[in-house]
Amino acid sequence: MTFISHIVCAYLFVLLAQQVYSVPTVDGSEDLLDALLKRIETLEASDAENKANIAKMEEEFKMKQSESEKEISMLKQRMKKMESDFKLQEEMLLKKIKDQTLMSLDSISDITENESVGDDIVDQAPSVKDHIQQRRSIIRKDRSIPEMETAFYATHTVHATHHLGVNQVLPFELAITNVGNAYNIHTSTFVAPVPGTYVFHATVMGIDEQGGDPHMRAYFDVDGTAYSVFYVTSYDQSSQMLVINLTAGQTVSVKNDYSDEGFIGTHHSSFSGFLLYQHSSMNAVVGK
Ligand SMILES: *[C@@H]1O[C@H](CO)[C@@H](O)[C@H](O)[C@H]1NC(C)=O
Ligand SMILES: *[C@@H]1O[C@H](CO)[C@@H](O)[C@H](O)[C@H]1NC(C)=O
Secondary structure, three states, X not given: OOHHHHHHHHXXXXXXXXXXXXXXXXXXXXXXXXXXXXXXXXXXXXXXXXXXXXXXXXXHHHHHHHHHHHHHHHHHHHHXXXXXXXXXXXXXXXXHHHHHHHHHHHOHHHHHHOOOOOHHHHHHOHHHHHHHHHHHHHHHXXXXXXXXXXXXXXXXXXXXXXXXXXXXXXXXXXXXXXXXXXXXXXXXXXXXXXXXXXXXXXXXXXXXXXXXXXXXXXXXXXXXEEEEEEXXXXXXXXXXXXXXXXXXXXXXXXXXXXXXXXXXXXXOOEEEEEEEEEOOHHHHHHHO
8 A cells, every 4th residue: 555545544543533423523512511510500509508507597597596585584574473472472471370379379368268269370380279279178177177275284283292202293273374274284195186286384393302312303204215314402493305206195204213303393393385286187197
């Protein structure tokens, strides 16, 4: 082949290749660029739209947030007010209960005398009700025990009494006071009429016993048990007080301790006593 024929062959080959692979022409490239630009424009537009949407959402969120915050602070304020209202009401109620309790206690005597008095208070304050009913029952119980009046004061009319034996009862045969007659002038002995707390007092004046012991000794005797010993010298006085729980029937007297002793009477010596508190019989058993 010649050089020319080579050139022709190459040209033909190029033409053929162009036909087979459709290599784009200059016009085709412009179309593609347009398409790309269009696409980019579309994308940019949708991006802007998205951004706008996000901004809008953000704004909405912020608004909602501030609304919620407002609502929360309002709720907090309402709670505070409710709390302070509650406290105020509580204080008022407590004061009312206290006042009513005091009023109820003030009218306890009325309540006992007349059952219907005080019931309005009781109905208004149920917490006071139990208390008042308890008080009522205590008062009724106390009233159901007939109050025992017991008090005595006795002395010895003989000026000088000698030769007393050991454990002999000192005679106080003149009862100036004997309310309830629980003191027996014949035996110079007190007999407890009811269970209770009793108070006794005795004063003994000593005498000059010729040849005997210059001291006289006496004591309170409660059913054979010695309490509160008196140690008495001549023409001197000795006193003792005895406060003691007794059951009904227990006896109290003043007894001599040393043999062949004496004492001075005629209002220089005395024996007295009274009931301080009466106990219900149940308590007396417990206190025994
Ligand atoms: C008890 O008190 C009420 C109210 O004050 C009165 O109406 C009633 O007559 C009283 N009853 C007696 C027995 O005093
Ligand atoms: C005396 O009796 C009272 C009332 O029952 C009781 O409270 C007290 O404990 C008693 N005291 C003695 C010392 O027994």
